[in-house]
Amino acid sequence: MTTTWEISPDSKTIPTLHNPLFIEGLPGIGNVGKIATDFLIEEFKAKKGFSFFSHKFPNSVFVNEANLVEMPKIELYFKKFNDAKKRDLLLLTGDIQPIDEESCYTFCEEIIKVAQNFKCQEIVTTGGIGLQSIPEKPRVFVTSNDPQLLKEYTKKGLPVEEKIFGVVGPIMGVSGILLGLGKIRGMKAVSLLAETFGHPLFLGIKGAKELLRVLEAKFSLGININKMSKEIIEVEKELMKKTKEWAEEMTTAHAGAKAKKKEASYIG
Helix, strand or coil: CCCCCEEEECCCCCCCCCCCEEEECCCCHHHHHHHHHHHHHHHCCCEEEEEEECCCCCCCCEECCCCCEECCCEEEEEECCCCCCCCCEEEEEECCCCCCHHHHHHHHHHHHHHHHHCCCCCEEEEEEEEECCCCCCCCEEEEECCHHHHHHHHCCCCCCECCCECCECCCCCHHHHHHHHHHHHCCCEEEEEEEEECCCCCCCHHHHHHHHHHHHHHHCCCCCHHHCCHHHHHHHHHHHHHHHHHHHHHHHHCCCCCCCCCCEEECC
């Protein structure tokens, strides 16, 4: 049975966008892509354009600060700069990713159709590379479904690591499938993957900042990375403290066991 996706408009009028860039940032390792994309939405005061719904969403709801329940959501925002020197933005964010292979593929098909309807020439997916320890200065790796597009990210001195083969395993979830299907459907796409700690409770704020630095260096969007609030910085410090405690506990728990080689992996 084919998964059906409902796409609901949230804005009465969506303007014609100038050479729009589509950026995906759904939850994944360290949530680095989601943190970066949510920051762009807040920084540029982007407007909600569409909401996505499927019966393949997880069978759960969230309780919000008002003590009321909310359905999990995936939403598409847009930002029109009214500046011929800047590309307008389409920003995909959400609480979840599709939960199985079929719904992931059908969702990515819908996303590519939406991008093509807006005459997007390029999709940027974002995600995290899960490490076994906390990176002091996370690196950003790049891959693409198009050789020429990949060269654009590696020949201009952008702060990215070119050699990704052998560093990560399969790129799973929407961040990977958009590239694979995009190649089949004629949509160029690139994936930016930032190093982060692979603990399920860790928030990769530093990795998200590095993703934003790459996007700003490539597209000159006017991102004020240092504007991340003091509250977020304090949260990061507290998380770093907690994560170091987790890491020490893990090391103690495995004392006497043969140490594994340093590895990196990527999931969604």
